[in-house]
Amino acid sequence: MDLLRFTTAGSVDDGKSTLIGRLLYDSKSIFEDQIAAVKQSSERKGLKHIDLSLLTDGLRAEREQGITIDVAYRYFATPKRKFIIADTPGHIQYTRNMVTGASTANLALILVDARHGIMEQTCRHSFIASLLQIPHLVVCINKMDLVDYSEEVYNRIVSEYTDFASKLDVNDVRYIPISALNGDNVVNRSKNMDWYQGSTLLNTLETVHIASDYNHIDARFPVQTIIRPHSSEYHDYRGYAGRVAGGIFRRGDKVTVLPSGLSSHIKSIDTMNGDLEEAFAPMSVSITLEDDIDISRGDMIVKENNQSIVSQDVDIMICWLSTSGPRPGAKYYLRHTTREVRAIIKEVVYKIDINSLHRVQDDKQIKVNDIARVKLRTTQPLLFDPYRKNRMTGSLILIDETTNETVAAGMIV
Amino acid sequence: MHKYYLDHLQELEAEAIYVIREVVAQFDRPAILFSGGKDSIVVTHLAKKAFFPAKIPLPLIHIDTGHNFPETMVFRDKLVEKLGVQLIVGSVEGSIQEGKAVEETGINASRNALQTVTLLDTIEKYKIDAAIGGARRDEEKARAKERFFSHRDDFGQWDPKNQRPELWNIFNGKKNMGEHFRVFPISNWTEMDVWNYILHENIAIPSLYFAHEREAIYRDNTWLPVSEFVTLRDGEKVEKKLMRFRTLGDITITGGIESDADTLQKIVDEVAATRSTERGNRSDDKRSETSMEDRKRQGYF
Known part of the structure; x- marks a missing residue:
C-alpha cells in the first residue's frame, strides 16, 4: 500500500467540507464516537443535519466562526492506498495556508460549483497548484444535482477550464462530475449521469500513478548530521546521515561532495535493518565513503557526472507569508535542504496578480500573501536544482533574524 | 509494482527519522518525552534507527504522575537499560509537595492536568530546548493542527492561531532564550499505522x-x-x-x-x-x- 498526499482548498459554501466528510464517511474512516460528538454539537447549534465541517474544524476559533483558518490534516485509507488530506481555506487572505498545504502534495483537488463555473478562487487554487508543481490536478465539478446532472453544463466548464489551464504549468488534469451531497461519483458511481464514463473520485485517487513523482534521475543527498558511535565495535565509523532528495545511490558509486568538490566512492549504505545495495528518494539512510574527507551538515553528496548548481545568486518565485513585508536591505536566514546561509532580496522583478495571472510591474512592494519573482544574493553558495526538476532541492524558506518567524517560501526558477 | 517506490509505512518511517535527525542537528539539548505508551515507544525505536550504529544521543524524560501501571514502570526501566540512555524523571508528587501544583479534589479528580506543571518544570530545570513526543494528528482535533516543529513561548504555551507555516520538509527551529519546541515525528501516522509498524518491526x-x-x-x-x-x-x-x-x-x-x-x-x-x-x-x-x-x-x- 502506498501513500498519496493531496490538498484541497475552498471557502464556506463550495461543498469542500461535505466532500471531505463524504470521503471519510464512505471509506469508514469516521468513528462512531466522532459522529456522536459532531451530532451533539450540530443539535446544540440548532441544525437539522449533521454538520460534517465540525469534523475538520478543530480550533476553538474555527468552531465559533464556522471557518477553516489553518491547514488541517486528515487521514483515511482504503485497501488500496493511504491518504493524507491537507485541508486549507480558499480565501485570498489565506494564500499562504494554501501554499503550505500544496508544498507536500502529490495531487490537488480543485472544486468547481457547477452553477457558477470557474471563479476567481478556482483560478487562484489552480495557479498555486501549478506554482508548487503538484503533479496531478483533479477538477471536481460539484453540485451537479443542482444543474439537473447536465452533460452540457459539465462540458462547458471542462472546456473553460482547459482554456485556463493552458496558461498554467500542469501536465495531468482530470475532470469528474460529482455531487458531494448525494454521493454521485465520489465513492460510488452515479446513476444520474450515464453520459460520464470516467472514474469516480475515490477510484481516481486510488489509481493515479505517483511512483514517478520523485526525481529518480539526479542523485542528491543533503547531509543532515554525522554519525560517530565512538564504540569499540564501530571505532572508526563515520556515517553521513540524511534523506535521499533525488536519484539513486548505489554501493561503489563514484560521488562528489559539494561545495568542496572532493570525490570518493560509496563504501556502504546503512540502516538498522541491514546494509542496502541502493538508496533512492525519499529514503532516510547513512552513507559511508571509502576516503576520509571533511564533510559537514549542509554539504551535498552528488554523482560526479551529474552535479547540482552551486551559486550565491538565486532567482526564485516567492510567496510572502508574514503580515509585515520585507524591510529594505534586510538580511534573512535562508534554509535550503539542510543548509543555512544568510540572504538579502536584491531585486523584486515583478509581482503576480494571482486572480488574472498577470505580471504586475508598477507595484513592487511585497505584502503578505503576495507571489513575486525576486533575485536573492546569499552569503555562502547554495547547492540547488530548479524547483521544476526537484521539489526537495529547489525549495527554500526565509526566516526573520529578529523574530525567528518563517516569513517566506521560495521556489527556485 | 515500481521498483523505486516505498510503501506507506516505509515512507512514514523515512519522514520520522528525518525529523528526529533534524532535531538533533538543530538543537543543543533535545530529549524524548517517554510515557511508556506505544507511541513514545515507536518514537524511541525510530530514534534508535535514526542514529544506528550509535546510541540514541538523547535522554528520555518520563513525567511520573505517581499513578502508574506497575507494568509500565518495569517496561520503562528495562528499555532504558537496554538502550543505555539517560532517564530523567519529573515527579508530579514532587511538584505537589513543593507547592507548585495543587492536587485536584472531587469525584473526577485526576493528576492529568498537573502533569503540565511538572513537565514545564522539568524542561526548565534540564534546559531542554526540544522535547520530542509521540502525538499524532489523527488522535484529536486540536492535534490535527499541530506542526512537526511546534514552538512554545517562554511560558511553555502554545499559540495555535499564530503558528509558523511549515513548508516542504524544511523545519525552522529558531527560538529565543527560554523558549522551546515540541517536535512530533509521527504526526502523519494513524493508530493503524502505529500498530502495523509495531507488528512489522516486532517492537516490544x-x-x-x-x-x-x-x-x-x-x-x-x-x-x-x-x-x-x-x-x-x-x-x-x-x-x-x-x-x-x-x-x-x-x-x-x-x-x-x-x-x-x-x-x-x-x-x-x-x-x-x-x-x-x-x-x-x-x-x-x-x-x-x-x-x-x-x-x-x-x-x-
Whole structure:
C-alpha cells in the first residue's frame, strides 16, 4: 500500500467540507464516537443535519466562526492506498495556508460549483497548484444535482477550464462530475449521469500513478548530521546521515561532495535493518565513503557526472507569508535542504496578480500573501536544482533574524 | 509494482527519522518525552534507527504522575537499560509537595492536568530546548493542527492561531532564550499505522496492550482498572474481565476494552475492525469539546 498526499482548498459554501466528510464517511474512516460528538454539537447549534465541517474544524476559533483558518490534516485509507488530506481555506487572505498545504502534495483537488463555473478562487487554487508543481490536478465539478446532472453544463466548464489551464504549468488534469451531497461519483458511481464514463473520485485517487513523482534521475543527498558511535565495535565509523532528495545511490558509486568538490566512492549504505545495495528518494539512510574527507551538515553528496548548481545568486518565485513585508536591505536566514546561509532580496522583478495571472510591474512592494519573482544574493553558495526538476532541492524558506518567524517560501526558477 | 517506490509505512518511517535527525542537528539539548505508551515507544525505536550504529544521543524524560501501571514502570526501566540512555524523571508528587501544583479534589479528580506543571518544570530545570513526543494528528482535533516543529513561548504555551507555516520538509527551529519546541515525528501516522509498524518491526510493548484478566469497574462507558487510587462509587462492583488497553496513561483515567486479542496480529485485526477512536476511553478528553486545545495552550503534551 502506498501513500498519496493531496490538498484541497475552498471557502464556506463550495461543498469542500461535505466532500471531505463524504470521503471519510464512505471509506469508514469516521468513528462512531466522532459522529456522536459532531451530532451533539450540530443539535446544540440548532441544525437539522449533521454538520460534517465540525469534523475538520478543530480550533476553538474555527468552531465559533464556522471557518477553516489553518491547514488541517486528515487521514483515511482504503485497501488500496493511504491518504493524507491537507485541508486549507480558499480565501485570498489565506494564500499562504494554501501554499503550505500544496508544498507536500502529490495531487490537488480543485472544486468547481457547477452553477457558477470557474471563479476567481478556482483560478487562484489552480495557479498555486501549478506554482508548487503538484503533479496531478483533479477538477471536481460539484453540485451537479443542482444543474439537473447536465452533460452540457459539465462540458462547458471542462472546456473553460482547459482554456485556463493552458496558461498554467500542469501536465495531468482530470475532470469528474460529482455531487458531494448525494454521493454521485465520489465513492460510488452515479446513476444520474450515464453520459460520464470516467472514474469516480475515490477510484481516481486510488489509481493515479505517483511512483514517478520523485526525481529518480539526479542523485542528491543533503547531509543532515554525522554519525560517530565512538564504540569499540564501530571505532572508526563515520556515517553521513540524511534523506535521499533525488536519484539513486548505489554501493561503489563514484560521488562528489559539494561545495568542496572532493570525490570518493560509496563504501556502504546503512540502516538498522541491514546494509542496502541502493538508496533512492525519499529514503532516510547513512552513507559511508571509502576516503576520509571533511564533510559537514549542509554539504551535498552528488554523482560526479551529474552535479547540482552551486551559486550565491538565486532567482526564485516567492510567496510572502508574514503580515509585515520585507524591510529594505534586510538580511534573512535562508534554509535550503539542510543548509543555512544568510540572504538579502536584491531585486523584486515583478509581482503576480494571482486572480488574472498577470505580471504586475508598477507595484513592487511585497505584502503578505503576495507571489513575486525576486533575485536573492546569499552569503555562502547554495547547492540547488530548479524547483521544476526537484521539489526537495529547489525549495527554500526565509526566516526573520529578529523574530525567528518563517516569513517566506521560495521556489527556485 | 515500481521498483523505486516505498510503501506507506516505509515512507512514514523515512519522514520520522528525518525529523528526529533534524532535531538533533538543530538543537543543543533535545530529549524524548517517554510515557511508556506505544507511541513514545515507536518514537524511541525510530530514534534508535535514526542514529544506528550509535546510541540514541538523547535522554528520555518520563513525567511520573505517581499513578502508574506497575507494568509500565518495569517496561520503562528495562528499555532504558537496554538502550543505555539517560532517564530523567519529573515527579508530579514532587511538584505537589513543593507547592507548585495543587492536587485536584472531587469525584473526577485526576493528576492529568498537573502533569503540565511538572513537565514545564522539568524542561526548565534540564534546559531542554526540544522535547520530542509521540502525538499524532489523527488522535484529536486540536492535534490535527499541530506542526512537526511546534514552538512554545517562554511560558511553555502554545499559540495555535499564530503558528509558523511549515513548508516542504524544511523545519525552522529558531527560538529565543527560554523558549522551546515540541517536535512530533509521527504526526502523519494513524493508530493503524502505529500498530502495523509495531507488528512489522516486532517492537516490544508493555503487556497491558495485550488481552489479560484484570479486576475492573464499569464507569463512563469504559472498564476502569482497579487500583489503590480508585474509590468505588455507589452501585459499582468489581468484576474480573478479559481486557486490554488501547492507550496507556495515568492508571486513574485510562479505561480498557473487553478483548481477547493476545497477539500483535490479533490487535491489528481488532483495531482495523473497531468503530470508535482510541481516546474514547480517556476521561481527560471528555471534560469539554476543546479540552485538548485548552490543555495544550497551557503547555500540556
